[in-house]
Amino acid sequence: MQTPNLPTIVLITEETLDIDSLLARITLPSTGASVVFTGVVRGVTSRGRPRQTTRLEYEAYPPMAEEKMRQVAEEIRRKWPSVEGIAIVQRVGNLEVGAPTTVIACTAAHRDTGVFEAARYGIDRLKEIVPVWKKEIGPGGEEWVEGLYHPEPGE
Amino acid sequence: MQTPNLPTIVLITEETLDIDSLLARITLPSTGASVVFTGVVRGVTSRGRPRQTTRLEYEAYPPMAEEKMRQVAEEIRRKWPSVEGIAIVQRVGNLEVGAPTTVIACTAAHRDTGVFEAARYGIDRLKEIVPVWKKEIGPGGEEWVEGLYHPEPGE
């Protein structure tokens, strides 16, 4: 680990996400900016196959998911060394429309040193390599969602 | 107003910022993603003139600040029509190191339709045209911070 003193939080949880307290935990005395991405359970989808969703059921392979989240955080630190704190949290279980499902938060001294790009990269990579799956439950029945990305061995 | 049903929150406040509840208020049934920028009181600055800061004192011209925040929100909607909800909040008063000072939050159906760029634009514009000023208080005394941008008449 090259960055032993910088806070990194990775977590799979069934609890409601608390962005304010996550941010406080990744804020250093040198922090002046943070960017947070959240996923949200979408009740009405118009892109692709238009549909309604009642809730999402999330399932994870927790120990591997947390290892892969830690890997995403390390990739962020390599690409944007100015990032100070990182939190990557995925909520699992039954989530209702409007509920935040995931949080990717990055802090830095200033807003112009990659903190927006780092958060964007974090959610993109989470959706590629972190073993979490969701099932959409709607008026027409239920269906597992499948991603498109096939990680390389060892990725 | 072209977008009467989309939530827009603009606020100057002395209260602690509550990101989770702000996000809930700008989340629609069609929302699947949100991006939040926060400014934070930085205690240790290394860029430019290195210095320590004990706290920041923020002052606003509230009615004009809220008008200009509303203008920033309208500019965001023109540039990124896929943005659904917008919250622009500036905290004023005495803020201690580590405290979030401002929140720019944007929601959208998906993460790839400009929601990151919209939040970035929001904080950049807030720092250009919203009449708020801060005084840095540190071990060496206190000093008003001056921005660099000179808005055009009517901007």
Add this chain to the structure above:
Amino acid sequence: MNRVKILLFATLRDYVGARALELDLPPGATIAALEDLLIARYPRLEKVRGSMMAAVNRQYAADEQIIPENAEIAFFPPVSGG
């Protein structure tokens, strides 16, 4: 005469020593004329003459703008919020 309310913020408030003033201006006075009048009355403002921003009724104003009746004028340094 045209009675205007003048609000001052940040350094400008410190230099003037007041948050607000009321002044009677001749009809047709411009922002530039009001700035000159304030600087004459509060000489510490001289050093921020080049960077003073003006707003008329909560909109950024040009130096040559004529001040309307019963206007709310604000003078302040370039903003530094966030």
Add this chain to the structure above:
Amino acid sequence: MNRVKILLFATLRDYVGARALELDLPPGATIAALEDLLIARYPRLEKVRGSMMAAVNRQYAADEQIIPENAEIAFFPPVSGG
């Protein structure tokens, strides 16, 4: 024989009807061989043969990887979190 623990997630768990299995494999068996064995035993897996992901001890694994002693193997569809 090499006793391995196999974890199944999402659609694959539904098709197999179990979250976890334990199997004895001949030494030197590969991930591909284990996939064939599972598909033979649970024919509904045939339709996801092309998209099954495998992890060995919590790392993504290649088809040709030889399964180590006492490994924790997981099979699952492409991830869809977030």
